[in-house]
Amino acid sequence: MKLPALNNKSERPAELNRREFFKSGAAVASVTLAPGVTLMAFGGEASANADPGKRWGMLIDVNKCSTDCNACVTACSEENGWKLDGNPETDPQWIRKIDLKHKETGREASLPMMCQHCEEPPCVDVCPTGASFKRVDGIVLVDKHICIGCRYCMMACPFKARSFVHEAVEDQKSNAPRGKGTVESCTLCVHRVDKGGTPACVESCSATGNGAMMFGDLNDPNSEIAQALKNYPSMGLRDDLRVNPGIRYTNL
Numbered sequence: 001m002k003l004p005a006l007n008n009k010s011e012r013p014a015e016l017n018r019r020e021f022f023k024s025g026a027a028v029a030s031v032t033l034a035p036g037v038t039l040m041a042f043g044g045e046a047s048a049n050a051d052p053g054k055r056w057g058m059l060i061d062v063n064k065c066s067t068d069c070n071a072c073v074t075a076c077s078e079e080n081g082w083k084l085d086g087n088p089e090t091d092p093q094w095i096r097k098i099d100l101k102h103k104e105t106g107r108e109a110s111l112p113m114m115c116q117h118c119e120e121p122p123c124v125d126v127c128p129t130g131a132s133f134k135r136v137d138g139i140v141l142v143d144k145h146i147c148i149g150c151r152y153c154m155m156a157c158p159f160k161a162r163s164f165v166h167e168a169v170e171d172q173k174s175n176a177p178r179g180k181g182t183v184e185s186c187t188l189c190v191h192r193v194d195k196g197g198t199p200a201c202v203e204s205c206s207a208t209g210n211g212a213m214m215f216g217d218l219n220d221p222n223s224e225i226a227q228a229l230k231n232y233p234s235m236g237l238r239d240d241l242r243v244n245p246g247i248r249y250t251n252l
């Protein structure tokens with residue numbers, strides 16, 4: 001059975017009012033975590049730079065992704081300051097590699113999995129505080145100021161793309177504020193994108209020579225990614241859920 005499309009909470013007046021209330025409160029109570037690092041970075045400030053004409057996304061060519069390559073995961077970890085602790089139950093889930101094997105054909109595939117930046121994000125729909133939000137350019141983020149750590153979004157995400165920060169965080173990156181007791185996920189390197197850059201994972205994949213990851217504006221018909229999506233078959237993971245992910249896969 002197909003699920004009906006979810007309403008976009010960002011378009012609901014009542015929700016907007018509640019978010020604006022929380023965000024104005026957050027602005028007054030900006031928390032300093034370390035010199036130069038405040039949680040404000042993922043609140044209203046992150047949204048201010050979003051261009052409503054764009055929808056940022058990725059196209060991942062599974063044929064070009066090597067099973068033994070982990071460059072995208074390493075690059076994300078270094079860029080955003082998270083580390084794996086050897087415990088899959090609690091480790092950060094910003095990006096991970098997944099190996100698949102087709103039951104009938106035996107064909108194997110390796111692919112990076114991260115927040116799919118859904119157009120109809122269940123994580124946003126269930127968040128009771130408005131901390132989980134989607135920018136007008138399609139990037140889904142968590143405002144750490146108003147996240148109460150209830151983890152509803154983790155349960156709602158079909159891709160296990162979110163994780164909870166269990167321990168106090170030290171040596172944070174100023175571009176990726178993290179805080180104990182809050183939920184986090186891939187930000188599509190919004191700090192880079194807002195300066196005209198490319199996510200660290202995509203840059204590192206290109207540097208390996210594999211070139212399995214392409215980033216760009218899905219709304220621009222002349223962009224490389226839009227042209228590739230037009231000319232080659234692709235799919236979103238769990239397209240049956242109708243969340244319309246911004247991350248597309250080809251040759252899967």
Ligand code: SF4
Nearest residue numbers: 115116118121123157
């Ligand atoms: S992949 Fe999960 S965390 Fe990311 S937007 Fe979709 S539901 Fe939310």
Ligand code: SF4
Nearest residue numbers: 127147148150151153
């Ligand atoms: S954990 Fe935070 S972001 Fe997730 S649903 Fe709860 S308040 Fe919202």
